Amino acid sequence: MREKISLLYLCTGNSCRSQMAEGWTHALKSDEIEVYSAGIETHGLNPNAVKVMAEAGVDITGQKSQHIDEFKDTKIDYVVTVCNHAHETCPWFPADCKVVHVGFDDPPKLSAPDASEEVKLDGFRRVRDEIKTFVETLPRFLAEEK
Template identity: 40%
Template sequence: MSKIKVLFLCTGNSARSQMAEALLRHLAGNTFEVFSAGLDPKGINPLTTRVMEEIGIPLEGHYAKHVNEYMGKIHFGYLITVCSDAEQRCPSTFPGISHRLHWAFDDPGAFVGTAEENIKKFREIRDQIDLRIRLWLEERKSEGAI
């Protein structure tokens, strides 16, 4: 049986979508083939890499990708936007999508504080994404979808 393809989409593909991609792959990579992209890719924020490594999930091989790398080229079972900007700007008729979901998370890269406050914000968003993915996986299991 082929894996269900999931695309996490945000604006810069620098933090939230990268975290979500790595977390879902770590938690359920045997069930899902996971991708991430941005509408205006910026490069991965170093704090994203740091907070993921803290929990044993390195981002080796990850890089910021534009959504056009995938749009209309791959059929995705799920497109999950992880920021409100991407949800508003992404075409409502994204070709090749079976299900579209929106999970809004604050942009940790936009947070302004001390170095310790900034890393704390990245950890907070990472943990929120982790919890949301775990809940979604439980929902999918209880529905018999996976």
């Protein structure tokens, strides 16, 4: 049996994109990947991310918003940055890891602040589905990035 790879999804606040990616990876790839998520800041779980993941049958309520510093002593094979800001401004990455950037739109920024709840959720759903499509390519995608 092959050893699992360890993967950390990183975004700015660890509230939406990285949380959805962690949830999808748990749901779809837990036999191959030990997954974590973190941010360069912590903003807590976004309730709309929780809601749209639940619609897809993935419960992320047990996950928490974590800071990258919490992983200083964790062996990480890959860091996947899921937003440009984290990719460009992360103060450090775990030693000996491969950093791969796969950017996704920030769901809260996909609609106007005064948009209806349904319009706001549609942005979250689109990004959720894009992240699922990406996770389905793992770990093959990571091997190709070497």
